[in-house]
Amino acid sequence: NAGVTQTPKFQVLKTGQSMTLQCAQDMNHNSMYWYRQDPGMGLRLIYYSASEGTTDKGEVPNGYNVSRLNKREFSLRLESAAPSQTSVYFCASNEGLAGPQAYFGPGTRLLVL
Amino acid sequence: AQSVTQPDIHITVSEGASLELRCNYSYGATPYLFWYVQSPGQGLQLLLKYFSGDTLVQGIKGFEAEFKRSQSSFNLRKPSVHWSDAAEYFCAVRLRGGSEKLVFGKGTKLTVNP
Numbered sequence: 001n002a003g004v005t006q007t008p009k010f011q012v013l014k015t016g017q018s019m020t021l022q023c024a025q026d027m028n029h030n031s032m033y034w035y036r037q038d039p040g041m042g043l044r045l046i047y048y049s050a051s052e053g054t055t056d057k058g059e060v061p062n063g064y065n066v067s068r069l070n071k072r073e074f075s076l077r078l079e080s081a082a083p084s085q086t087s088v089y090f091c092a093s094n095e096g097l098a099g100p101q102a103y104f105g106p107g108t109r110l111l112v113l
Numbered sequence: 114a115q116s117v118t119q120p121d122i123h124i125t126v127s128e129g130a131s132l133e134l135r136c137n138y139s140y141g142a143t144p145y146l147f148w149y150v151q152s153p154g155q156g157l158q159l160l161l162k163y164f165s166g167d168t169l170v171q172g173i174k175g176f177e178a179e180f181k182r183s184q185s186s187f188n189l190r191k192p193s194v195h196w197s198d199a200a201e202y203f204c205a206v207r208l209r210g211g212s213e214k215l216v217f218g219k220g221t222k223l224t225v226n227p
Contacts, residue, residue: 031213040122042203042219043157050213058214090156092215101147102205102215104157 002026004105006091012111013081021076021108023091031094032074033058033102034066036087043090049074081112115140117206119218126194127226134189134221136204144206146187148178149217152200160202163187174198199225 007022025032030051035043035058045058049068063085065077074093078085088109094102118137126132138144146163161172168180178189187204204218 033215035217040219042119043205043217045214045216048213048215056214059216092157094213094215101159101162106156 004091004093004103006089006105006108008108009106010109010111012113013078014113015082017081018077018079019081019110020078021089021091021110022073023075023105024073025091025093025103026072027093027095027103028071029093029095029103030071031102032068033092034064034074034076035090035092036060036085037090037107038087046076046089081110083112086110086112115216117204117216117218119202119204119221121221122219123222123224125224125226128196129193132189132191132194132198132223134202134204134223136187136189136218138185138187138204138206140185140206140208142209143180143182144208146178146180147205147207148172148176148187148189149203149205150174150200151203151220157203160189194223194225196225196227199223 004025033048034046037043044060047066049055052071067075088107090107091105092102116139148160149157151157160176161170163180201220201222203220207215
């Protein structure tokens with residue numbers, strides 16, 4: 001039981017490049033989330049998905065797209081990376097419908113030059 | 114506007130001293146409430162949660178938190194801090210009634226002096 005996994009762990013991009021951050025959970029959870037963490041800003045919600053086939057914007061969705069591919073996987077795509085997207089990205093999941101807690105992945109550290 | 118506020122950006126305490134980290138929320142109804150801890154370079158770990166019932170909840174690592182509806186607060190406490198408690202602490206809320214949105218405060222960094 002791996003919990004929540006994220007790939008890659010670390011990535012360097014040039015401005016304008018695109019990439020997809022992958023997230024998968026093996027806990028059969030309904031809800032999944034993408035956050036970014038920046039110093040002094042805490043974790044800010046980018047997008048979330050309450051169930052397979054649905055996605056909703058969070059606090060900072062601009063510049064990102066997401067896909068809930070199936071119940072297990074929730075990917076985050078940067079179509080044209082900008083230096084302002086340099087951050088640590090965390091994926092999380094929970095059961096949904098008042099599930100007990102969110103479980104977090106180990107994070108992806110992204111540097112955009 | 115709906116928000117989660119952690120008023121203290123950085124707190125320093127001596128080892129063995131007591132600790133209280135503050136969290137206030139601004140939502141129409143009482144949300145689900147959580148405290149998470151993040152050690153340097155690590156992911157987030159749940160310390161404790163409040164859903165309903167007893168307003169004093171116990172968590173892992175000797176932490177507890179008290180929900181006060183009248184103050185819209187969910188403060189985290191520990192009677193005696195250990196050097197290993199040095200970390201960043203995040204308060205989080207999730208709305209009841211259908212939304213799965215989980216929102217975090219900006220965090221409080223705890224430094225523990227020997």
